[in-house]
Structure formats: structure tokens, C-alpha cells
Amino acid sequence: MRVLGVDPGLTRCGLGVVDSGRGNRLTMVAVGVVRTPGDRDTGERLVYLQDQMDAWLDRFQPDAIALERVYAADHVPTVMTTAQASALALLAAARRGLPLVTHTPTEVKAAVTGSGRADKAQVTAMVTRILELEVAPKPADAADALALAICHHWRGGGDQRLALAAASERARLKAVAARAAETGAAAARPARAKAVSR
Structure with a gap:
């Protein structure tokens, strides 16, 4: 923490x-x-x-x-x-x-x-x-x-435990957002490649 x-x-x-x-x-x-x-x-x-x-x-x-x-x-x-x-x-x-x-x-x-x-x-x-x-x-x-x-x-005390939980949740949400961004970028690459080949 x-x-x-x-x-x-x-x-x-x-x-x-x-x-x-x-x-x-x-x-x-x-x-x-x-x-x-x-x-x-x-x-x-x-x-x-x-x-x-x-x-x-x-x-x-x-x-x-x-x-x-x-x-x-x-x-x-x-x-x-x-x-x-x-x-x-x-x-x-x-x-x-x-x-x-x-x-x-x-x-x-x-x-x-x-x-x-x-x-x-x-x-x-x-x-x-x-x-x-x-x-x-x-x-x-x-x-x-x-x-x-x-x-x-x-x-x-309790405030520290809450802060740890909040920090853990922020880290989880950042990881989810990063995975979503990677998935979106990967999905966009083939579409661009098809458009170029035409």
C-alpha cells in the first residue's frame, strides 16, 4: 500500500x-x-x-x-x-x-x-x-x-483495508481496460488489411 x-x-x-x-x-x-x-x-x-x-x-x-x-x-x-x-x-x-x-x-x-x-x-x-x-x-x-x-x-485500521480494496479494484479495472484495448486493436488489424488488399 x-x-x-x-x-x-x-x-x-x-x-x-x-x-x-x-x-x-x-x-x-x-x-x-x-x-x-x-x-x-x-x-x-x-x-x-x-x-x-x-x-x-x-x-x-x-x-x-x-x-x-x-x-x-x-x-x-x-x-x-x-x-x-x-x-x-x-x-x-x-x-x-x-x-x-x-x-x-x-x-x-x-x-x-x-x-x-x-x-x-x-x-x-x-x-x-x-x-x-x-x-x-x-x-x-x-x-x-x-x-x-x-x-x-x-x-x-479499517480505512487502510478499504484503501487496499480500492487499490486492488483500480488495478483490476485497468487490466480489464488494457485487455479490451488490445482486443479492439487486434480486431481492427484484419479489417484494415482487407481494405488495403482490395
């Missing part, structure tokens, strides 16, 4: 793709941070962020999206821009029919480090260890996105 973790933010949005294999082994596929300049119009920044998110979804084809849940904080403008970035992930998932699950920062920290009170350095260290990375992911937004994906793999 492949999960895209999204650490939402308008200035910096962390994106991390993690695959699960046999024996619950997790592997990092990609990680990055989309940045938008603060002096640009908010609408332009959102369009750019949406384009980048779509590009990641098209390229890596995740089976599910794990998004950090927005929570009320003292700094209202930060909450607003984080909510705007979160809405882009929700919209992208809905358009593609992908399951999206939100996880609180405490849930993510507990899943990755064993403590819901872990600091960013501890989260980054455990993400590096779990994914067997040679270099720690930086900045913190990148590590947080990978931590979200890890959390979803380990705590996805």
Missing part, C-alpha cells in the same frame, strides 16, 4: 510518500516541501500549491492520503492558512476517489515515537530510523509528512 502524507501549510507544505511491504516494512518513495512566497497573492499561492499536489498525486499514485488535522491555536492567521492548504488535499482526494484520513499531531507523535509529547527532533530521528534513511529528512515539514504516512500505515 502507498500513502501520501501531507503536512499542510501555505508557506511550506510537506509531502511524503511511503510504501508498505512484507512484514510491515516501510519504505520512503519520495519526500519534499512545496514553498510559496508570502508576498504573493493568496489565490496565486493556493493555485501553485494545488498544482504541485496534483503533480505528486499523478506521479506517485497513492492508495490513500494522510493529512494532519487542523486544530485551534493561539495564532489565528496560521490556522487559517493551514486550513486552506488542508482543503486543497481534501479536494484532490475527493476528485480522485481516494480515501483521506486526518491524524492529530499527538496521534502521529505517539505512533512514530511512542510518546504523544515528543518534540520535532525526536520525530525526525524516529522517522529516519523507521524508514532506514541515511540522511534525516529536512526541514521539519518533510519529516512530519513522512511521519503522517507512517502513522497511517500503522494506525489506518
